[in-house]
Amino acid sequence: MSESRKTAIDVRGAVKRYGDFTALKTISLSIYDNEFFTLLGPSGCGKTTLLRMIAGFEDVTEGAIFLYGDPIADLPPNKRPVNTVFQNYALFPQMTILDNVAFGLEMRGQPKSQARKAAGEMLELVQLSQFAARKPSQLSGGQQQRVALARALAPKPKVLLLDEPLSALDLKLRKAMQLELKHLQRETGITFIFVTHDQEEALTMSDRIAVMSAGELQQLGEARDIYERPRNMFVADFIGETNLLEVSVDAINAGRATCHLGGGHELSCNAVEGVNVGAKVHMSVRPERLFMSEGPTDSEGLKGTVRENIFVGTDISTLIDLDDGPKFIVRTSNSDRGNKRIFEPGNEVYVNMEMEAARLLID
Amino acid sequence: MAGGAASGGSAATDTYKEARNWLLLPSWVYLGAFVLVPVIMMLIYSFLTKEFRGGVVWEFSTAAYDQFFFDRGLFGDEPARIEWTYITIFWRSIWQAGAATLLALAIGFPTAYFIATRPEQARPMWVFLITIPYWVNLLIRTVSMKFMLRDSGPLNDFLIGTGLINDPISIINTNFAVQLGLFYSYLPFMVLPIYASVERYNFSLSEAAADLYASKWVTLRRVLLPAVKPGVIAGCILVFVPSMGSFLAPDLLGGAKNFMIGSLIEEQFKGNAGNWPFGAAASMVLLSMVLIVLMIFARQQAKAEKEAS
Structure with a gap:
């Protein structure tokens, strides 16, 4: 427009x-x-x-x-x-x-x-x-x-x-x-x-x-x-469902911010104007932009344990406790479930995402 | 209507109906004892013969009605002509009551609108303030009005004081004084029903009208008034009906020229000079007129409601 x-x-x-x-x-x-x-x-x-x-x-x-x-x-x-x-x-x-x-x-x-x-x-x-x-x-x-x-x-x-x-x-x-x-x-x-x-x-x-x-x-x-x-x-929380994570920004390099969250987990995402190195801010990750795997993939996987699966019609919401870290919700569409492994409560799992999926919030 | 008994003869329904009839009994007794019986008594009395010093002789007669409508000369032996005296009084009563009703509407509607548009917590106080003068007896209020309105009274003093007029206006003993008196006597009966309907009015209708390019006047006429019409009609009836039969205001404020039907009736039952059957007949005529007016209103209301649903 x-x-x-x-x-x-x-x-x-x-x-x-x-x-x-x-x-x-x-x-x-x-x-x-x-x-x-x-x-x-x-x-x-x-x-x-x-x-x-x-x-x-x-x-x-x-x-x-x-x-x-x-x-x-x-x-x-x-x-x-x-x-x-x-x-x-x-x-x-x-x-x-x-x-x-x-x-x-x-x-x-x-x-x-x-x-x-x-x-x-x-x-x-x-x-x-x-x-x-x-x-x-x-x-x-x-x-x-x-x-x-x-x-x-x-x-x-x-x-x-x-x-x-x-x-x-x-x-x-x-x-x-x-x-x-x-x-x-x-x-x-x-x-x-x-x-x-x-x-x-x-x-x-x-x-x-x-x-x-x-x-x-x-x-x-x-x-x-x-x-x-x-x-x-406010906007991240009010619009849609999201994972709101407390993170610290460790480094910013060429528009890419490296952050860590509790339990030593690391994440990268696009830098945002107004968020500088050393800042403690929130990060929003939409549940449908996450996917699960048995082992670590090329992207930085976060290791955790499946706690619960919730069936919500078109999707399945999976609640995951990261090791020593925050909780995550991952949403998997039911339409392409055939290609994916279903993780049951208690399974060890890696949570993965594309870099664009995470968003740093200014307040 | 809501809460009506379902059709069918189940035991529960019958019990319900029986209970309902018992609960309605006090109302029926009340209506019978204080409305139906007096009206029948009056009807009977209007067809009896007058006794010389007040009271009645138990003998059937249509003389009272005859006297009301026809003139047969001083000795009652001339051919019947229409008797205009009482019809004129009757007509004046309608006219006076109508004018008082319009006056009450003109003042009462804005007042009711004002109260209904105050913040919700403040409204009971305004309603309370409206009713305060009416704790005083009607007779005392009307006499006070007489003092207010007379040539050397506060109203004329005020008008002369402001320089608006040089000589006092004669208000007392005019038709207008009677109208003012009636208006003041029954104003709350206009304000309260209109207030009740304006309070229920959905003010976003006025906003919608303004949004659709209507001026304030058009909004009032085409949106607000039709919506609060039941309250306006109720108010008009509640002011018009008692005004018609009133005798205090015409007696005290109107003087001898401005006699109304209420005074005529009152006089027939006062002391030894009265004529009970004639008073009863005049009451019956008044009652029939009021009933006819009410029935026309009721029919129109029913028609409007039928159209709306």
């Missing part, structure tokens, strides 16, 4: 305080045109606050927000060409589905007949035409969700804001809606800003992800980047 892309939303030094409590500490980030952008973090991290500031429901204590270059921080929500899909859908209960979807178009000054026609087309897009005359309470959760989506998309906003829209749906429906949302985003070409606390959902759907915690931006990058190259402990 080139940096020359047009910026849809530009948040510059935005701060949100409620009295003495700071909900958002000086956030700056740019969201590109036609991007599926996700704000990811645990509850209370400030992601919803940031979204509501973009929508106009919360005022900005300090800083500025630009929409395609225009400052919008002082505009009321009804003057901002952005629309929101609410967590609880917030469909108008006394209006029909069609009137719900037509509402925004009517408010933008379209004649009623024209607004309704456009709303009908929008309902077709989300495959709910047959429910046009019903009231929201007569629809299932998933259907209401799609109505909320159609209603927010109907006025063709410049940016669509989605506040945890899938959290009330069951797993299967959620997966289906994730794909549908992704398709809708591509079809409409509208910039989506998606808020979620579900890291898997974020990884599945997003072009780029901003990971937030305690009112601060922890890391911003493409989904794969965030997963494979987490910047700090």
Whole structure:
């Protein structure tokens, strides 16, 4: 993704305080045109606050927000060409589905007949035409969700804001809606800003992800980047499953850091800016990037003993105690198990990895 | 409805039904003794003959209704013409009660909205504050109102003091004074039901409306009001109905010209000069009018609910 892309939303030094409590500490980030952008973090991290500031429901204590270059921080929500899909859908209960979807178009000054026609087309897009005359309470959760989506998309906003829209749906429906949302985003070409606390959902759907915690931006990058190259402990721990190891950096040579962990075990990995020789830091290794062998291989194997195997559907998680060292989790895909030896609890085993699999964290 | 007994004659269901009937008994007794019996008594009295010094003679007569609706001249021997005196009083009562209801709605709705949008811990205090004046007896409150409103009262003093007016405005003994009195008498009955529905209102609906380019006014009219309509209707009924039959405010604040149906009825049962059957008949007319209004409301509510589900 080139940096020359047009910026849809530009948040510059935005701060949100409620009295003495700071909900958002000086956030700056740019969201590109036609991007599926996700704000990811645990509850209370400030992601919803940031979204509501973009929508106009919360005022900005300090800083500025630009929409395609225009400052919008002082505009009321009804003057901002952005629309929101609410967590609880917030469909108008006394209006029909069609009137719900037509509402925004009517408010933008379209004649009623024209607004309704456009709303009908929008309902077709989300495959709910047959429910046009019903009231929201007569629809299932998933259907209401799609109505909320159609209603927010109907006025063709410049940016669509989605506040945890899938959290009330069951797993299967959620997966289906994730794909549908992704398709809708591509079809409409509208910039989506998606808020979620579900890291898997974020990884599945997003072009780029901003990971937030305690009112601060922890890391911003493409989904794969965030997963494979987490910047700090929080991101490594929050996204996916990982082995977090305490290590000391012994030497750095030509971009390669040699570290040791408890029990005299040694590991090499790529050096990271901000981590110097002698530092005691954490290292993250994704369990699926590790593999086990009976004896040492070319790479530096770590010797240990299998404690337990846990079957998790597509994979098997193997818990390993390193000799005099920390515990490891190794994930082996069930699909290529045929070629590999299954290690039983009590077996001696060597844990191996590629150098790129380990990642030093700055804090 | 939730919690309803399942169909079928299982022993458990029968026990449940029996228990339910016993538990409902006090309500039935109460409704029978204090609603049904008095209404029937009133109905009977309205068809009896008046006794000279108050009270009734047990003899069937439609004279009371006849007197209410028809004028047959001083000696009762002329052809019947419509009697406008009481219909006018009746009409004035409807009008006065309606105006008081609108006034209560205009003040009560923003008040209820204000309370419902305070932080949750603060709301009971505001509700409490609203009810404090109503610990004082209605009669005393209405008399105080009379002093407040009179030409040399605090209201006029204040208006003259601020230089807004030079001469006192005559408020007392006008229709407006009665409306103010009724409004003040029944304001909490407007505030409380509206507060209850605004408190249940999902405020993200207002956010959604604003998000979809609606102005504050349109949001109020098309999203908030339809959602809290049951509370508004309940409030209007609770203010309108007692206002219709009220006699304190019209008597004390309205003077002789602004007689309302409640005063008319009250007078028929006071001392020896009254006419019990006529009072009972006027009460029956009032009751029927109120019932008709309520039934129209109820039917509309049922229709709206049927559409919604």
